[in-house]
Amino acid sequence: MPPAVPTITLNNGVTVPQLGFGVWQVPDDEAVPAVAATLEAGYRLIDTAAVYGNEVGVGKALAASGVPREELFVTTKLWNADQGFDSALRAFDASLGRLGLEYVDLYLIHWPVPAKDAYVDTWRAFERIYAEGRARAIGVSNFEPHHVERLLAETGVVPAVDQVELHPYLQQRRLREALAPHQVVAEAYSPLSSGGDVLTDPVIGAIARAHGRSPAQVVLRWHVEQGHLVIPKSVTPERIRANIDVFDIELTEDELGQIAGLDRAGRVGAHPDTFNLGA
Known part of the structure; x- marks a missing residue:
């Protein structure tokens, strides 16, 4: 029986x-079996983007799954050039x-794409899509934070989510503090730091051993307990x-404090203030 996933x-x-499940760097033909496996495992949030080049494969997997549309939560993203x-x-x-x-x-x-400076006009199109x-x-x-504040000042609909790189080595405290008064949820991509050093960190390893779980499961549980949305990616069943x-693990206050101490920017x-690909 797949685990029950809490909602936000x-x-x-x-x-x-x-x-949920992120499909960044999953080729279109591999998206079909990967998404099918995630749905079978109990995932219902699927995150893709136009630039990933796999929206067709994701759509095919969703259609073939037999899961009712109202049970699915599908995210996609507008690319910079558009x-x-x-x-x-x-x-x-x-x-x-x-x-x-x-x-x-x-x-x-x-992305905000500062060189293009079009995200406010883009957001007004999003407001129309939402209204429809x-x-x-x-x-x-x-x-x-300054991009979000500009949207709040110049447009009418408060963003529901800000999806950002977020993991124990980049905990985004300043951003999360800026989002909180507006109830904008932080969503973590690369939640395991792209499978990098976070998973071999001795602090994470010791906590994992204490719970009899993997380092990845400890990091994902940390995200859950921080109240983040989180979208790990894997093509391995x-x-x-x-x-x-990860919903039957509970980290102690001491363990949470140890992970808080890992933040190192x-x-x-890429940094949002300098990333202008597609501008």
Whole structure:
């Protein structure tokens, strides 16, 4: 029996499974078996993006799964080259077509792209998509506090989610503190630091041994206890199953404190203030 995944309620009342599956770097043809395996394991949140090139495969897997649409939570993202009001609307239609869906549950601006400076106009297109009911919630990805504050000042709909690189080596405290008053949920991509040094950290290893679990499971449990949405990626069936099997672990206050001490601004990916690919 797949584990029951708790939900988080977004600031517009929509509920989302707290732990899902990300398909970044999963080729389109591999997306079908990977997503099928995740759905069989009990995942219901699937996160993709236009630039990942696998929306078609994800859509095929969802259609073939037999899981009722209302039980699924599907996220996709607008790529940088398509920012702007009219181009964002066209790109959204194209994503829906590739996914084979009538609506998505969450639509995100993938990056702020400061060189283009179009994310405010893009957000106004998102507001229209949201008003039409074609996205149940809208949000952003890789937005720093000052990007979010500008949206709040110049537009009408508060983002529901900010999806960012987030893991024990990059805990994003300043960002999470800025989001909290607006009930914007932090969603962690690369939650295991792209499988890097976090998983071999001696602190994480000692906690894992104490619980009889893997380092990855300890890190994912840490995300859950921090209240993050979290979207680990794997194409290995046993890891897919292990990643969702974290709801019967409870970290102690001391263990949480030890993990808090690992924060070192250890960003693996690009910085949102300088990433302008596709501008």
